[in-house]
Amino acid sequence: MTEPTYTSAAVSEITRVAWWSLRAFGCPLGAVEAMARVLTCSEVLDGDTLAALRRNEAALLEAFSGDEPCFDRTSETSGVIDAAGRSMLDIGPRAVDLITGLARRRRGAVRITVNHLADEIGLAGTATIAAQRGIGLLLTNGDPHGAWRFYTATSGGAITSLTSDPGGAAIHDLMVLLHEVGDVPSVAALLAADATGAGTSALELIAFPFVARDDLAELAARRSGMVCKDVSGALRRAYAHGVDVATADLRFLYELETRTWAPSSERSRAQAGFQAASPTP
Amino acid sequence: MPMELPPFLEAAATQLAGAGAAEKIIGYMRPAESIMQGPLMGAMKASRVSFAYVLARRMIDERWRIALETCEADANGQGRLVYRISARGIDFTYIARAYEWDGKEKVGRRSDGANRDMFGALFVGTPDAARIEREFATFDLKNVETMRTDAMVLGWTPANRSARIFDHVVDALVAGHQPEPGLIGSASAYLLRNGGFQGSGRNGSISYQGIAADHPLCHPFFADLFGLYMVRQVSIDLVNAIARARNPRAAQLSEEVARYLAVGNSSGQGMCVALQRWPHWVSTWLTVREAALAYAKSMPVDAASRERLVSLVARVAAYCDTVQVQSEDYVVPNKVIAANLRTIVGWLDGSRTFSLWNDLAQAASAFDAETQEQLNSALIDLYPDVSDHFADYLVIGAARERGVVAEMTVGELRGLLRKNYAWALRYDTLLSKTRQHFWYHSVDNGEQRRGERVLDPGEEYESFVDHIGIVQRLACVVASYADDELVGELMFAHPDLEMAVSRVQYLDGLPYAEIRDNLIHKDFVPAQLIRFFLASLGIECSTPLSIRYVRGVFFQGVPLPAEIAEGTTRDWRYPAEPATQTEMLS
Numbered sequence: 001m002t003e004p005t006y007t008s009a010a011v012s013e014i015t016r017v018a019w020w021s022l023r024a025f026g027c028p029l030g031a032v033e034a035m036a037r038v039l040t041c042s043e044v045l046d047g048d049t050l051a052a053l054r055r056n057e058a059a060l061l062e063a064f065s066g067d068e069p070c071f072d073r074t075s076e077t078s079g080v081i082d083a084a085g086r087s088m089l090d091i092g093p094r095a096v097d098l099i100t101g102l103a104r105r106r107r108g109a110v111r112i113t114v115n116h117l118a119d120e121i122g123l124a125g126t127a128t129i130a131a132q133r134g135i136g137l138l139l140t141n142g143d144p145h146g147a148w149r150f151y152t153a154t155s156g157g158a159i160t161s162l163t164s165d166p167g168g169a170a171i172h173d174l175m176v177l178l179h180e181v182g183d184v185p186s187v188a189a190l191l192a193a194d195a196t197g198a199g200t201s202a203l204e205l206i207a208f209p210f211v212a213r214d215d216l217a218e219l220a221a222r223r224s225g226m227v228c229k230d231v232s233g234a235l236r237r238a239y240a241h242g243v244d245v246a247t248a249d250l251r252f253l254y255e256l257e258t259r260t261w262a263p264s265s266e267r268s269r270a271q272a273g274f275q276a277a278s279p280t281p
Numbered sequence: 282m283p284m285e286l287p288p289f290l291e292a293a294a295t296q297l298a299g300a301g302a303a304e305k306i307i308g309y310m311r312p313a314e315s316i317m318q319g320p321l322m323g324a325m326k327a328s329r330v331s332f333a334y335v336l337a338r339r340m341i342d343e344r345w346r347i348a349l350e351t352c353e354a355d356a357n358g359q360g361r362l363v364y365r366i367s368a369r370g371i372d373f374t375y376i377a378r379a380y381e382w383d384g385k386e387k388v389g390r391r392s393d394g395a396n397r398d399m400f401g402a403l404f405v406g407t408p409d410a411a412r413i414e415r416e417f418a419t420f421d422l423k424n425v426e427t428m429r430t431d432a433m434v435l436g437w438t439p440a441n442r443s444a445r446i447f448d449h450v451v452d453a454l455v456a457g458h459q460p461e462p463g464l465i466g467s468a469s470a471y472l473l474r475n476g477g478f479q480g481s482g483r484n485g486s487i488s489y490q491g492i493a494a495d496h497p498l499c500h501p502f503f504a505d506l507f508g509l510y511m512v513r514q515v516s517i518d519l520v521n522a523i524a525r526a527r528n529p530r531a532a533q534l535s536e537e538v539a540r541y542l543a544v545g546n547s548s549g550q551g552m553c554v555a556l557q558r559w560p561h562w563v564s565t566w567l568t569v570r571e572a573a574l575a576y577a578k579s580m581p582v583d584a585a586s587r588e589r590l591v592s593l594v595a596r597v598a599a600y601c602d603t604v605q606v607q608s609e610d611y612v613v614p615n616k617v618i619a620a621n622l623r624t625i626v627g628w629l630d631g632s633r634t635f636s637l638w639n640d641l642a643q644a645a646s647a648f649d650a651e652t653q654e655q656l657n658s659a660l661i662d663l664y665p666d667v668s669d670h671f672a673d674y675l676v677i678g679a680a681r682e683r684g685v686v687a688e689m690t691v692g693e694l695r696g697l698l699r700k701n702y703a704w705a706l707r708y709d710t711l712l713s714k715t716r717q718h719f720w721y722h723s724v725d726n727g728e729q730r731r732g733e734r735v736l737d738p739g740e741e742y743e744s745f746v747d748h749i750g751i752v753q754r755l756a757c758v759v760a761s762y763a764d765d766e767l768v769g770e771l772m773f774a775h776p777d778l779e780m781a782v783s784r785v786q787y788l789d790g791l792p793y794a795e796i797r798d799n800l801i802h803k804d805f806v807p808a809q810l811i812r813f814f815l816a817s818l819g820i821e822c823s824t825p826l827s828i829r830y831v832r833g834v835f836f837q838g839v840p841l842p843a844e845i846a847e848g849t850t851r852d853w854r855y856p857a858e859p860a861t862q863t864e865m866l867s
Contacts (some may be wrong), residue, residue, distance in 0.1 A: 007429060007485065008432065008485050009485055010432065010482030010483075010486060010491075011490045011491070012481055012482030013482035013484075013486075013488070014483060014484075016483075023742055024742075027485030029743075029777070029780070030751060030778055030779055030780040031776040031777050031780070032780075033779060034776075034779050067774075071773050072773075081773075093776065094772060094773045097685055097687045097768070097773060097779075098687070098769045098770060098773040099746060099767045100687045100688070101687030101688045101689075101767040101770065101772075102769060102770075103767060104687065105690075129684075135685070171458040189556070226570040239487075239488045240432060240488075240491035241432045242390065242432040242487070258729075260742035261721075261722045261723055261739075261742075262721045262723050262724065262726045262730075262739025263723075263738055264723050264724045264734070267737070268725075268730055268732070268737070
């Protein structure tokens with residue numbers, strides 16, 4: 001029988017298996033829950049996430065055991081993360097915890113520059129988690145006229161992402177739209193500030209408490225130069241209908257999982273409890 | 282931790298019993314420290330608020346229709362069955378593929394892989410013939426690595442034959458009579474034994490969150506348990522069909538015998554890992570159970586309720602007396618429980634007087650924990666309106682979401698540790714026996730096992746069961762943080778503590794969430810928590826065959842499809858084995 005090129009995988013299946021697969025890369029047990037969620041969410045929203053695990057296997061194995069990243073807080077509202085060559089899959093959940101914590105605590109905008117990222121695996125999932133926490137998260141490369149992504153949730157919890165078309169809407173256009181659909185704290189100074197990072201491929205994160213009105217998607221659709229995506233709807237559909245992934249990528253995820261399985265032996269089989277003798281009363 | 286009811290239960294209590302009811306219930310609820318240990322949790326019995334009983338009530342109240350559409354079976358036991366189900370205006374389908382027995386008993390281990398005597402698939406809706414054919418073809422692959430389904434399927438129901446009586450029952454029917462009296466009871470009353478529902482995303486099946494909210498099986502464990510009900514129904518239809526294939530004049534199982542049947546179940550220590558992974562489930566189940574029990578305990582003893590309790594406890598005692606299990610190691614023998622329950626019946630029949638049901642519960646504390654918990658399950662049954670309404674919380678509590686509250690200060694987090702985890706922080710883990718075991722997945726299809734540190738390989742990939750360890754480590758790390766630093770900052774520097782932090786944060790306010798036992802201790806007995814999980818699902822007669830492996834039965838006595846469709850009012854629980862007369866072919 002010929003193996004199909006694509007296979008329907010369940011969202012909860014990817015998450016469950018990823019718990020173990022990520023550990024095979026060296027992800028610590030205590031961090032795996034958030035990372036698996038980010039991985040699955042990104043596969044649903046952007047695709048190519050499981051494929052990236054396969055493509056970047058060697059780099060990921062190396063990165064998880066590499067130098068520790070660090071955070072340098074440069075002001076009340078800004079700071080720099082040196083990702084030390086680690087994957088976004090690893091840095092993303094930490095960065096979201098950090099920036100959502102800071103933004104929510106000060107009830108205002110915070111900007112964090114992330115330098116020396118090895119890749120952007122899991123970016124969409126990371127941003128989705130921020131939106132679920134009532135944070136509007138803007139991701140840019142530091143160029144106010146460059147490409148950007150923005151994630152937010154409405155009061156009903158519906159998560160939406162807005163992305164600039166190539167050569168399309170500028171961040172300024174996004175801000176105008178956001179002012180129409182919610183209370184945006186002052187971010188002008190943060191947007192204007194130079195990127196503090198020294199490294200190439202820097203990622204800029206600007207986060208602020210933000211709850212969009214329910215008509216965000218409708219208003220965004222009338223703007224040119226930006227694409228609006230119903231993140232919650234995409235996740236709902238994926239939960240209900242599964243997500244098509246390359247069969248080879250899914251097989252790789254499972255293969256990673258089996259690397260965490262311990263060898264069997266008679267002693268091991270007995271420890272499953274089936275051959276154990278009854279105790280003497 | 283001060284006890285409090287979740288808002289839903291507080292509102293339900295007030296609605297059912299008036300102002301002040303919630304406080305009264307709380308006053309009778311057992312504190313977490315008195316029930317959250319393995320031995321006591323393992324003594325708990327199925328009750329009216331266990332999932333299988335909640336599902337069965339719903340099936341009967343809503344008169345679900347279950348029709349056998351096609352049944353093909355040959356004399357060797359190969360079979361295909363297709364059922365169509367209609368419930369609450371929604372149609373769905375169950376199919377089963379039975380295989381000729383290879384003469385080997387399969388206990389239902391995960392390491393058995395696809396080597397099962399039967400596979401079933403529970404569909405979300407109504408697949409056409411081609412789709413059903415594809416699923417049968419998938420089963421026939423009998424290879425766990427290549428068997429895949431899709432989101433049209435809620436899950437697979439692998440099952441295995443009872444090596445003890447399946448063939449005997451078929452032989453009796455072929456010979457034209459019912460199985461001899463006592464035969465079915467002698468083998469725990471089942472013909473097929475559950476091999477572990479494979480749903481909620483496994484093998485590509487639909488994720489639980491993807492089930493439409495109005496689907497009758499959109500409820501925690503309903504798909505799993507309805508699958509079990511269908512396995513029990515297949516067991517009945519299959520023996521009838523095989524017998525018919527061997528002899529067109531074969532007898533068919535009488536309704537009386539069929540009703541007495543259960544579906545068998547065997548579960549291993551993976552269940553303990555699930556309890557540690559989903560502590561808010563534990564809290565939800567126990568909050569419902571303990572609140573329903575507390576309500577009953579707070580009520581005065583009157584003639585009507587006393588009569589009901591006597592009738593129920595006497596029936597349970599008779600059931601315990603007749604039930605035959607393979608092993609009674611590690612548990613209170615059923616006959617002891619039966620005798621104790623009869624003593625209680627004697628008290629209720631006039632030898633003692635009680636003003637509140639709590640007084641009876643206090644008097645019963647002289648007995649072992651299993652007897653007490655069996656009585657508690659019966660008390661929960663005395664006030665069905667309250668218990669059934671409380672059971673609606675099973676869905677709500679399970680939906681609690683876990684996540685890091687990054688803006689919380691470290692000082693506040695430390696406060697949560699002090700408030701809710703003093704018991705864990707005081708636990709001495711320096712003794713080697715307190716950390717002797719680690720739990721892991723083995724290459725035998727990922728089967729969950731337990732190894733000894735240093736001696737066994739695989740420690741670096743141990744499964745998460747050590748909640749005491751992660752809480753202690755969290756407490757150590759936060760000691761070096763200032764009170765006004767943020768959890769978000771802690772998480773950036775210590776992402777390995779994410780599981781611990783989110784656990785401490787999202788479980789705050791849930792008194793019954795944490796099991797106050799050390800699962801990696803040398804002396805920990807997994808069977809206790811397996812029994813607890815299974816009792817919450819609704820198992821009866823659970824008995825450990827070893828310290829890591831528990832058997833029992835579900836749905837014994839549950840109405841057959843025709844009775845369900847008619848909305849039977851028969852109290853089917855704790856059935857007595859029918860003394861069927863042997864009826865020979867004429």
